[in-house]
Amino acid sequence: MTAHDPSSHSLQLTSSGQLKHFLTLDGLERALLTDILDTADSFIEVGERTIKKVPLLRGKTVVNLFFESSTRTRSTFELAAKRLSADVLNLDISTSATSKGESLSDTLLNLEAMASDMFVVRHSQSGAPHFIAESVTPGVAIINAGDGRHAHPTQAMLDMLTIRQHKGGFEGLKVAIVGDILHSRVARSQIRALNALGAEEVRVIAPGTLLPRDVESLGCTVEYDMIRGMRDLDVVIMLRLQKERMEGALLPSEREFYRLYGLSQDKLALARPDCLVMHPGPINRGVEIESAVADGPQSVILNQVTNGIAVRMAVMSMAMSGQVSERTQAVGEQG
Ligand code: NCD
Numbered sequence: 001m002t003a004h005d006p007s008s009h010s011l012q013l014t015s016s017g018q019l020k021h022f023l024t025l026d027g028l029e030r031a032l033l034t035d036i037l038d039t040a041d042s043f044i045e046v047g048e049r050t051i052k053k054v055p056l057l058r059g060k061t062v063v064n065l066f067f068e069s070s071t072r073t074r075s076t077f078e079l080a081a082k083r084l085s086a087d088v089l090n091l092d093i094s095t096s097a098t099s100k101g102e103s104l105s106d107t108l109l110n111l112e113a114m115a116s117d118m119f120v121v122r123h124s125q126s127g128a129p130h131f132i133a134e135s136v137t138p139g140v141a142i143i144n145a146g147d148g149r150h151a152h153p154t155q156a157m158l159d160m161l162t163i164r165q166h167k168g169g170f171e172g173l174k175v176a177i178v179g180d181i182l183h184s185r186v187a188r189s190q191i192r193a194l195n196a197l198g199a200e201e202v203r204v205i206a207p208g209t210l211l212p213r214d215v216e217s218l219g220c221t222v223e224y225d226m227i228r229g230m231r232d233l234d235v236v237i238m239l240r241l242q243k244e245r246m247e248g249a250l251l252p253s254e255r256e257f258y259r260l261y262g263l264s265q266d267k268l269a270l271a272r273p274d275c276l277v278m279h280p281g282p283i284n285r286g287v288e289i290e291s292a293v294a295d296g297p298q299s300v301i302l303n304q305v306t307n308g309i310a311v312r313m314a315v316m317s318m319a320m321s322g323q324v325s326e327r328t329q330a331v332g333e334q335g
Helices: 006-012 030-044 072-083 105-115 128-135 153-167 187-196 256-260 301-334
Strands: 063-068 087-092 120-122 141-147 174-180 201-205 222-225 235-238 276-278
Touching: 030 153, 030 187, 030 301, 063 072, 063 301, 072 120, 072 141, 072 153, 072 301, 105 128, 120 128, 120 301, 128 141, 141 153, 141 187, 141 301, 153 187, 153 235, 153 276, 153 301, 174 187, 187 201, 256 301, 276 301
Parallel strands: 063 087, 063 120, 120 141, 174 201, 174 235, 201 222, 235 276
Antiparallel strands: none
16 A cells, blocks of 8 residues: 555545545645544543543444554543443454454444444554445444554544644644654654644654665655754654564664664753653553653653543544435435
């Protein structure tokens, strides 16, 4: 799948430009991304109430389909759906019928037969949520919760919400993403979001072995030396080494990686004094980030997790209303 995928555009938007699936940030305009952030902002308050619920998805069934393990993403999607008053089904694929030889398409047909309204999909294959969105019954929304190396759009949007809360906006910001860019769907979605929202510079800092070929074409500058790369930064986003996706030796050793690319207090001191420290999790202390930095005053890592619920509520409610308005229009046209 190419970095910019025009076929996703019509697939995930209604004819009037509303979201109906959320598969990728490719092709989404700044106005729509801002709308997601503003809607998420309005849901933050719901999480602070004694009764943390709004009725937007009441009577709807959301199925969490995680073909790859996850803690944060799965649980925040579940909480988001529950706070929107949906009925939620969590399917553990490792113990489900797919492990008895049933194909993905057959599993989906069965779930559709149970009148599901939304599938939240995580898959190790890039393009799996897109494939499902192409074949699903009209009216059912598909939300990408991370596919292969391709995209993790809700993660990027919760990161954008966290940056906007702390920096007020994106204009003039210099943001670096550090570490295993090669295997990271998060980095790809973040680069796209930051460019669309008008950040001044998106910089990737990594050894050549952890960068995709032609990385600049994603919309970033490249720095191999972290000491130079930390200069002038407003935000530094650290990534985990995705060893489960690595084939062969891409690194000399974890110790060497930490020495060169780990975020220590010394390296952080080279950035702007108010530089935010971010990480999508799970963090590996002493591998890509020093404990004192992860737990330090510049870290917003746990704010990112909290914001994940509000952003997922926003995307789920927007996609569901896009599906409803498209269905209403289709019925109107038939009549
Ligand atoms: C990331 C993912 O799964 O892509 N984590 C997450 O969603 N919070 C990054 C990772 O696994 O390192």
